[in-house]
Amino acid sequence: MSDSTINAPASLAAMPSKRTIDVVNAGLAKRYRAEKRFRIYGVTAIILSLCFLTLLFVDIISKGYTAFWQTKVRIDVHLDPEVLQGENLQTADYPGLVKKSIRNLFPDVQGRKDRRLLNGIVSSGAAFQIRDLVTANPDRIGSTVQLWVPADDDVDMLMKGHMPRDVPEDERRLNDKQLAWIDQLQREGRLQKTFNRILFTVGDSREPELAGIMGAVMGSVYTLLITLVLSFPIGVATAVYLEEFAPKNPWTDLVEVNINNLAAVPSIVFGLLGLAVFLNFFGLPRSAPLVGGLVLTLMTLPTIIIASRAALKAVPPSVREAALGIGASKTQMVTHHVLPLALPGMLTGTIIGMAQALGETAPLLMIGMVAFIVDIPGGFTDPSTVLPVQIYLWADSPERAFVEKTSAAIMVLLAFLMTMNALAVFLRKRFERRW
Amino acid sequence: MKKLVVIGIALIALVGFTSALQAQSARDYISIVGSSTVYPFATVVAEQFGKTSGFKTPTIESTGSGGGLKLFCAGVGVEHPDITNASRRIKKSEFDTCQQNGVKDIIEVKIGYDGIVMANSKKSAPMKLTRKDIFMALAKDVPDPSGAEKLVPNPYKTWKDVNPDLPDKKIVVLGPPPTSGTRDAFVELAMEGGAKKFDYVKNLDKKMFKATAHTIREDGAYVEAGENDNLIVQKLEKDPDALGIFGFSFLDQNADKIQGSFVDGVAPTFDAIAAGDYPVSRPLYFYVKGAHVGSIPGIDAYLKEFTAEKAWGEDGYLSDKGLIPMPDEERKKFASDARSLNPLMLQ
């Protein structure tokens, strides 16, 4: 006892004579400078990425917001009984009716060429609009109806200011005559910009004014539904088995290494695999969301498995011990305690995987989902595309009016993504609230 | 709650797979694959067809001419496409593959022409090129400028180096990558045409000639700008000295921003291409699987729609989209061949 009291000052004496507080104070300014620098780096990084993000959004929105409006022309269509009576109402000469009503607006336009130009002011969709009206109300045949029909995309571009008026005539897609007609229509109050309902209600079209995003949205919904329904349970089950039940041996090591490798495989490879397995071997239909979903499942599985395993690993061992300690079986421990705690993390992994899947086009190319598809898919095997494919196809179209449509489609894709994320956050919150 | 989720999952899976089995046994829409050049035209016809005929709208994939023919020739049956579009004629080898795989009756339909243009921004003067200039400016190896009969790596930096009549501007050409049909046609029509102007190059053996005429320089003068022609148009606006290579329809749609270069004294206009005066133009086709006519609903109606005057005629809606129509005679011949489903014979 007395030994140690003698020894204590000796060991203190070995230390430098300066007081600790002095040493600390001397270095303090430097320490804080480093801290400040570090914080500045962080803030700069955040500002920089926010700038890029804003730039991206501003660019997309400024290019695309006009796509949500559409120029419409008011025409008075006489539903001529001579044209319609006794005809098959599906195949009657509706374009003729449209042409006639336009000609009535400009009675002094003569000559084949000019008339063709004149007819070009109104979209070819007008005829279908009249057809739908007549087939729904055959009793209106004989009357004259006033209709707002979509204008041609060139007119639309002009009205939205995407097409300059002040360039030489031969450099415009609309010549001086057409401009004069359009001005006349505008004076008469026959031109109007309205909300573009078409964009949100129909499938693709080669006429920009008739093209909609709904086919692609539904295609994405069906495809992602398949992906989610397959990849989440399979991914979670795989992760749970590997993490909780699998014995440690070379086989499970091999499986693990391969899952990690799969996560790094370029997505087009999954498309090739899908082509070989689902289309050629199982004979599933081309261009179908079912196959798209299967391929994207293969692609997202590794992401979900890896995230789920990380989430399982993060569950504190004390909870496992608690469950085992009162006699829960291993499966009960996993399902009652570990899984609920890991679920938020698993959901995060799943949403990352789904977001990836939502943005993929490469693997879908091989299985025929990069295609021009007009009809809105009504099921898992109807031909369909997905949102990013629609964006790609529109971006690649020669018509100028598809430029704004492309940006609008990107906005829809982003909205889709945000909805998905919000849903995941909501679910996560719900599960987390159960402690 | 949990049970409901499980049942839901099971139901969706069940519905998915049973409908898959059904879909496997019957396809009630036309499946079309093939060239990206024909794609803009075929899609317009398909849409029109779908809206007016009562049949479902065909699906059209842009797989490239070669890729389309490969899928097309893989066999007969619902899992194989009914029609393939091509920006060149079917090759003998492809035809033979088709025959081997049981695709016996193939109906060939030529639909019109497409011009490949070299265009630049309206901010600078239009270029007046010859195919020889194009070859000399873009080939990887060119005939020795000193006149010796050998090939040297392309030494030309400016258009003036190539031809003293051309402006003293750096050679910058934005064009499609090798996977594109436009590039194939450009190389074949413009570059080969230019290479033939040198006698000894022309007299090289066939393989050597092709290698010379088809290999584009990789020193930065030719920039692969991706498959997206709109992007090339945007880049041309930014760089008035650059030239871009793309299909006529893009020039047509962007006439306020860019202008086509003259080739061998001819400007790429609708009329010049239709008349066959513009040298860098090519015919476009599609091929129909005879065995599917009748079993897949609507194929004959689609053929009718495509070959109607209101579609591919002088004033048809396809010409609005930039397709250059065939002369009247040719149209008549192909229309009647198509409607009577005359199969193609290749020796």
Added chain:
Amino acid sequence: MEASQTAVNGAASATASQLLVDRSHRETIGQQFVENPRMTCRNVDVYYGDKRAINNVTLDIGSNEVIAMIGPSGCGKSTFLRCLNRMNDYIDICRVEGEIRLDGQNIYSGEVDVVPLRAMIGMVFQKPNPFPKSIYDNIAYGPKIHGLVATKSETDEVVETSLKKAGLWEEVKDRLDQPGTGLSGGQQQRLCIARTIAVNPEVILMDEPCSALDPIATSVIEDLIDELREQYTIAIVTHSMQQASRVSQRTAYFHLGDLIEVGTTDQIFTRPGHQLTEDYITGRFG
């Protein structure tokens, strides 16, 4: 006291540093055996991989007694305790040899299932580990999975009696639906004890149940252990010799994987039979 110690065990009076090097097995002295044992451990060896953590331990645990296990940290107390309800099964590298019997039945034999075994031998851990669920669910979980309760009212009753036995009822009866993790450390540990006794086990293992608690919470739990003794057999690992002397009837002293000495708590703390035991309880190392 020092003199008597040397007299009893002169041969073993080596220095602490020498003892740390010496890894050969040391014979256990004292009363390893009791008359009516609940659990009997014979020649138990435990290995983590190649490393032996428990070295040939032979010990009885009697009915309705509290046996304390003490020893310097890392000496294998927890490891040994966890053998008693086979908690070590889930540590991959852990291997148990020897024989451990509960009421004559070898718990490591093939016929014994760990699920009913753990329902019989409950465990309370060093760090309070309530489930991240409500207080009610924490208690009700065990009875539910074992099928001890069928109706809501039965469950309510079990929850109430368990909480009452654990002395927690008055504090939480109004907030049974609130998370168990929201309680204070001492309350959490009593919740864990309540959760353990809700299954109505016969043996309770406690691994340093008070090491994370303040003195007041500790004394509450110590009182609780004293009450529980009437119904249960309790094995408690503890760091604190005061605690051992307060709650236990017998004490076992572990040292580097060996069971050095077992005796009545009174004897161990007043007349240790082994030099190492004495060194430990007099604070010479630990």
